[in-house]
Amino acid sequence: MNVADKPLSRVGSDELAANSPDTRTRHGKLVSSVITLAHGGGGKAMRDLIDDVFIEAFSNPTLNTLEDQARFQLSDLARYGDRLAMTTDSYVIDPIFFPGGDIGKLAICGTVNDLAVGGATPLYLTCAMIIEEGMQVSTLRQIVKSMADTAKAAGVFIVTGDTKVVGRGSCDKIFINTAGIGVIHQDFKLGADQGQDGDHILVNGYLGDHGAAILNARGDMHLTSPIESDCAPLHELIQALLTAAPNTRFIRDATRGGIASVLNEIAAASKCAIEIHETKTPIRQEVKGFCEILGLDPLYLANEGKLVAVVPANESQAALSAMRDHPLGKYSADIGSILPGGRAGRVHMQTSFGGKRIVDMLVGEQLPRIC
Amino acid sequence: MKYVDEFRDPDKAKTLIREITRLSDQLARDLKRPVYIMEVCGGHTHSIFRYGIENMLPSSLELIHGPGCPVCVLPMGRVDDCVAIAEQANTIMTTFGDAMRVPGSKRSLLQAKALGADVRMVYSPLDALSIAKKNPDKEVVFFGLGFETTMPSTALTVLKAEADGIKNFSLFCNHITIIPTIKAVLDSPDLQLDGFLGPGHVSMVIGNQPYGFIAEHYQRPVVVSGFEPLDILQSLWMVLKQLHAGEARIENQYNRVVPEDGNRMALEAISKVFELRQFFEWRGLGSIDNSGVQLNQKYAAYDAEKKFALPAISIADPKSCQCGEVLKGAIKPWQCKVYGKACTPETPMGALMVSSEGACAAYYQYGGAPKDIIQIHQLEETSI
Numbered sequence: 001m002n003v004a005d006k007p008l009s010r011v012g013s014d015e016l017a018a019n020s021p022d023t024r025t026r027h028g029k030l031v032s033s034v035i036t037l038a039h040g041g042g043g044k045a046m047r048d049l050i051d052d053v054f055i056e057a058f059s060n061p062t063l064n065t066l067e068d069q070a071r072f073q074l075s076d077l078a079r080y081g082d083r084l085a086m087t088t089d090s091y092v093i094d095p096i097f098f099p100g101g102d103i104g105k106l107a108i109c110g111t112v113n114d115l116a117v118g119g120a121t122p123l124y125l126t127c128a129m130i131i132e133e134g135m136q137v138s139t140l141r142q143i144v145k146s147m148a149d150t151a152k153a154a155g156v157f158i159v160t161g162d163t164k165v166v167g168r169g170s171c172d173k174i175f176i177n178t179a180g181i182g183v184i185h186q187d188f189k190l191g192a193d194q195g196q197d198g199d200h201i202l203v204n205g206y207l208g209d210h211g212a213a214i215l216n217a218r219g220d221m222h223l224t225s226p227i228e229s230d231c232a233p234l235h236e237l238i239q240a241l242l243t244a245a246p247n248t249r250f251i252r253d254a255t256r257g258g259i260a261s262v263l264n265e266i267a268a269a270s271k272c273a274i275e276i277h278e279t280k281t282p283i284r285q286e287v288k289g290f291c292e293i294l295g296l297d298p299l300y301l302a303n304e305g306k307l308v309a310v311v312p313a314n315e316s317q318a319a320l321s322a323m324r325d326h327p328l329g330k331y332s333a334d335i336g337s338i339l340p341g342g343r344a345g346r347v348h349m350q351t352s353f354g355g356k357r358i359v360d361m362l363v364g365e366q367l368p369r370i371c
Numbered sequence: 372m373k374y375v376d377e378f379r380d381p382d383k384a385k386t387l388i389r390e391i392t393r394l395s396d397q398l399a400r401d402l403k404r405p406v407y408i409m410e411v412c413g414g415h416t417h418s419i420f421r422y423g424i425e426n427m428l429p430s431s432l433e434l435i436h437g438p439g440c441p442v443c444v445l446p447m448g449r450v451d452d453c454v455a456i457a458e459q460a461n462t463i464m465t466t467f468g469d470a471m472r473v474p475g476s477k478r479s480l481l482q483a484k485a486l487g488a489d490v491r492m493v494y495s496p497l498d499a500l501s502i503a504k505k506n507p508d509k510e511v512v513f514f515g516l517g518f519e520t521t522m523p524s525t526a527l528t529v530l531k532a533e534a535d536g537i538k539n540f541s542l543f544c545n546h547i548t549i550i551p552t553i554k555a556v557l558d559s560p561d562l563q564l565d566g567f568l569g570p571g572h573v574s575m576v577i578g579n580q581p582y583g584f585i586a587e588h589y590q591r592p593v594v595v596s597g598f599e600p601l602d603i604l605q606s607l608w609m610v611l612k613q614l615h616a617g618e619a620r621i622e623n624q625y626n627r628v629v630p631e632d633g634n635r636m637a638l639e640a641i642s643k644v645f646e647l648r649q650f651f652e653w654r655g656l657g658s659i660d661n662s663g664v665q666l667n668q669k670y671a672a673y674d675a676e677k678k679f680a681l682p683a684i685s686i687a688d689p690k691s692c693q694c695g696e697v698l699k700g701a702i703k704p705w706q707c708k709v710y711g712k713a714c715t716p717e718t719p720m721g722a723l724m725v726s727s728e729g730a731c732a733a734y735y736q737y738g739g740a741p742k743d744i745i746q747i748h749q750l751e752e753t754s755i
Binding site: 221285352353360 | 424494
């Protein structure tokens with residue numbers, strides 16, 4: 001089987017959308033510079049907001065019909081594989097702009113990644129926004145532009161949406177929900193329960209950047225640090241990985257709870273023991289320092305552009321070099337393996353100091369220590 | 372990381388482990404039991420687990436995890452009082468991250484926050500003062516806790532509040548002092564301890580002199596230790612060397628940070644605003660004389676206990692909870708009846724399961740599940 005031949009890149013009726021003639025039927029113009037409750041009221045103000053901000057940025061033939069639902073040809077979808085993948089995620093990040101990204105970019109990358117890690121080709125996204133009254137229209141435009149740019153780069157279309165405006169204090173500036181649909185190729189059977197003895201654990205680069213960047217961007221610590229969020233769509237990298245290692249067992253993006261949580265999920269679902277090595281686990285000096293100051297553990301920090309892949313031993317080298325060849329996997333590393341005969345459900349780490357410690361699931365939220 | 376990696380060098384660790392094993396094996400043979408060394412400070416406990424130090428040590432040496440986790444030893448009644456203040460109208464409660472999760476008899480600050488109380492996490496008491504400046508129509512309370520390590524920053528904040536003429540700021544003071552506590556541990560009848568790792572950060576403030584009585588009256592060596600893994604190994608080695616030579620002295624391994632006489636300015640700030648309480652209640656250890664501080668008469672206007680009417684009800688620890696015995700080193704965490712069953716980091720019953728510096732939480736999180744540990748422990752015991 002040559003996985004490279006699979007129709008993983010976009011084809012079909014949508015492919016020309018970006019260059020297609022303007023198919024919009026309305027061209028409302030938004031006058032106000034501030035979002036008010038009127039913009040969620042269902043009247044002309046709302047229509048103008050949708051036309052001038054959302055359709056203007058996301059424009060594609062499926063969206064532009066402005067029906068209550070997006071419609072797809074089943075035959076179009078079937079060319080990508082034999083199973084539909086569907087996911088949804090809500091984005092409520094504070095602050096909404098942070099080094100390395102913003103809530104809009106995050107809302108696209110997060111949902112694209114949730115589809116891609118299942119082996120799906122991400123195709124269509126929805127966009128539902130809850131906006132707090134008083135938001136500057138220019139800020140909203142900036143977020144929407146970021147979503148449009150990221151969607152374009154990720155090769156997905158935003159095909160339907162919803163807008164609500166709530167009173168001051170009812171939400172924090174803006175909440176975005178994106179749901180996504182993708183199609184899984186018939187050859188991929190990825191699952192958290194697929195891990196086998198001797199499989200290798202790969203990650204695609206430095207861990208904890210997003211979590212550290214966000215904590216730092218909140219400004220409470222008054223630290224100046226160059227740490228940027230790693231927020232990025234991983235579908236291309238995953239395609240490269242699956243091409244090089246078609247028997248990959250499982251991929252998961254290590255978002256909230258960090259890689260520690262993903263590894264624990266794999267260990268539990270595959271009823272196996274996982275061992276990782278601190279010396280092989282890539283963490284930036286800046287993130288290490290940040291965690292030292294606050295008493296946090298980088299293994300539990302969120303990522304938005306990092307994945308954990310479980311790959312059979314005989315394909316791990318090929319997987320690693322394919323990942324390293326992609327810009328989002330330049331610092332990929334083989335950090336450990338599934339230990340034959342280890343205690344099922346257990347993750348432990350060989351520390352760089354020569355000791356051994358358990359890496360458990362996080363209970364609640366990581367809170368900085370007193371002293 | 373510069374100035375950090377040097378203290379985590381695995382090759383140097385191996386050399387130290389060899390020396391530690393040689394000394395402690397000899398001592399254990401003479402004692403006909405393992406050597407017991409207590410690390411007083413929760414920060415040490417955390418490092419020991421984080422770097423997997425315990426399973427690098429020989430079975431002839433056992434570490435007893437002491438009472439030095441200020442979050443852990445806070446009694447439930449005090450948390451209840453704090454929650455009661457936080458739930459007052461027009462009040463903002465501020466505190467450090469890991470104090471938010473400490474269970475009261477009804478709820479923690481984190482739960483009170485979810486129910487509508489304005490509770491904010493700060494990284495320094497000065498942040499609380501800034502919040503007070505920004506919210507002049509609200510009373511901003513800082514839930515201050517910790518040993519002498521965090522006491523100076525609280526004291527300086529009270530002094531700054533006075534200097535800046537800020538009236539809407541107060542302190543709910545739960546600061547505690549280390550020396551009476553070590554004394555209480557040493558006076559405990561079921562105690563088996565051969566030596567101590569002294570708390571590095573506390574000592575940075577109070578210096579090394581206050582530990583003199585441990586060597587003089589109790590004939591136990593104390594080595595004030597840093598928090599990096601090599602610091603801890605070197606300090607253990609230093610304690611063992613003293614034991615081997617039949618000595619009991621106060622030594623300072625952490626001299627890159629700890630001055631012999633402590634930090635004069637910090638001590639001055641402390642003595643300016645604080646006075647000793649007659650007694651303070653500790654979770655797991657009961658009431659200990661002179662073990663807590665409160666604001667003195669001059670700064671009474673900043674004392675939340677005087678500004679607010681508090682329930683001040685003492686809540687007994689749950690009967691099945693054996694934190695006290697663990698704190699004194701009489702039993703190991705996994706020997707407690709409720710460890711890992713009724714008491715887990717998710718639903719902590721006892722103090723030691725609350726903070727990641729608590730011995731039980733550290734065992735649970737980094738050390739392994741009870742079954743594993745019991746098996747390992749039994750193996751160790753039979754090998755002695």
